[in-house]
Amino acid sequence: MTKGKDTVPKAIFSIWWDDKLGPMVGRSYPETMILSSEEAVTVFMGHGSNMEISVGYSKIASGVVVSYMRPPNCIAILLDNEENGAIIERNLLRLAPTIDFDSDAWGKELEKAFHGLTDLINETTGEELLLNPGVKQLVGDMMNGRVATVFPKHVLKATVRYPNAHEYLGNDDEEVARLLKDLEDEEILESRTYGRKVECRQCGDSDITIELLCPSCSSNDIHKVYTVFCPKCSNQFQAVLVDDLAEVTCMTCKQPVKVSELSIIDVEPLCNKCGTASNDPKIVFKCATCGKQLKGADLLSGTGLAYYFRYAHD
Structure with missing residues (x-):
């Protein structure tokens, strides 16, 4: 159980968008790592034309960038091409609420964020993942057959929910989904298709708004x-x-x-x-993130995932 331990960020960058000057490159950690203005444009393009996508992926010469956008600010994580970007994404979302985007000391803020991200990766991968009491209990109950499957519940607003995992992993739906993915990456659980869910084909989000028209x-x-x-x-x-x-x-x-x-x-x-x-009345579904009017294909395009204990059949 060491797969996630191989995922190590190379650098973290702060960039922001100026309506007149375009992308502006701020601090980096380590300071020896440099992000060019052209590469900053590439990073911003990963967040959509209107910066509507919170987590973006982009490819630059020195590797893959996973970035988090809180307009006009963006935090970008550089990693090697072969590393698991999904692990970075999940832990970057865990880290984001702790970052002071209004800090006057971005050098220290980035250094703290870099080490915080590394700590989160360590806590949610490898042997340390099973030190989480809720995770340990869930895995134990799945091993013993008390919980056969962690099924999703799809809701129109917010996100996919896993109600029978709440008593183990808490009520934060997004964090529950991230922990289940952590366990899958460590090959403790495996996911299988389960039903369909709403998913915008433009930005990939599942948040929707409903509008009535004459x-x-x-x-x-x-x-x-x-x-x-x-x-x-x-x-x-x-x-x-x-x-x-x-x-x-x-x-x-x-x-x-x-x-x-x-x-x-x-x-x-x-x-x-x-x-x-x-x-x-006419009922129109729109993506709450990017504003795209959803068609039939969007309403059925997402694949739901249920989680099973990987070795239950052995």
Whole structure:
């Protein structure tokens, strides 16, 4: 169990984007490692045309770069071509919240980040991975058959979830997914396909937004007309419930009714542009990260992964 131990970052760079001057190269650690302006452009290109992708991959002459973007700042990790970039990515995401992007001492901040990344790689690979009590218990229960498979649960917002791993690895869905990948890289678990998930084919993310459009004019200027039950006179009436509304007036008894006391019977979207009322609006899915409107292929393009104990069949 030493596969991840071979992954060692060569250098870390700080770069940022200036709207007038383009990419600006800041500090590096070790300081002897140099990133050129042309290479900085290549790194930024790995984050999409609008810097919408948080983790980017790029290839430069001295190796592979895995980078984390928090616009306009970017932290870039250089590693050899043959090393496991996925291990760097997972641990860079673990490291990112600890980096002070507003630091006045970037030299020290980068040195701290470099050693912090190395420590995280050591903690999540090799024998040290099994020193994590939750990981150790999960692996033990899978070895003994108490947990046969760690199945995913796909949700439209946020990320893939593994509910039956939460009691072992905590409730941070992204960290749970990273730990399962750590265990796969160490050949303790193996992943197999499990269902389909939403995945944007432009940026690869699974976060989506849902937008309702008028079926007649495709406007998104839509109010929702609710048919509600009045608790004071027991009659039904229609009302438009907008945000930050505390009460409405019943159209029958003319008394004010708290929104929290209303029973909603039906909802019908009403277009403010053309006046069309329809309970069958167009539903548009968009990637919350890059804004691309998702098509059918995007909604089924991702492959879900379930995790099994690697030697359960032996």
